[in-house]
Amino acid sequence: NAGVTQTPKFRILKIGQSMTLQCTQDMNHNYMYWYRQDPGMGLKLIYYSVGAGITDKGEVPNGYNVSRSTTEDFPLRLELAAPSQTSVYFCASSYGTSAPKQFFGPGTRLTVL
């Protein structure tokens, strides 16, 4: 199993550009999550999904959109990138039981200039 994979690893965007961060898991997990981590800080939840076709906002959803058309994939869309979105983005997945052990992807380091 590859676990949780993310692409790209690094990206530099100009202000106002858009992009999609890809996330795929091969563990048949029903729950998937997107976090951002700013330097020296913990992880903040952007969006999450409890299954295909079902998504919900986390703590910091503004400026982002998600979709979940399959169990495996959970892309994160940035529209009109802003410098405040410079961060490291982590995708995670879990079985979604009452004891949610989340497995993380390697992350995407995004810089908006």
Next chain:
Amino acid sequence: QKEVEQNSGPLSVPEGAIASLNCTYSDRVSQSFFWYRQYSGKSPELIMSIYSNGDKEDGRFTAQLNKASQYVSLLIRDSQPSDSATYLCAVNILGGQGAQKLVFGQGTRLTINP
């Protein structure tokens, strides 16, 4: 009030000593608690989970939970330089549509000095 609080450190501990990391949380109904280790430039890795009051031991790691005091701690015995990392405390909360969400503390940076 932050939902999960940790001292950001840095915490410096000599090799072979016990490292003690602390975390407090605000949601009294939380039932699951986790410690993740994050090396610089890497993703978080789950190292301990604890669900009931008391101690849980796994090798050199011991997690301690006190729900009455809303307090979770992680002890690392016989600290090694390879334990140098940021340790993130995470607490599960119930989200919309029955989702189990994790709220993370800001992390404690631990350095083990040879």
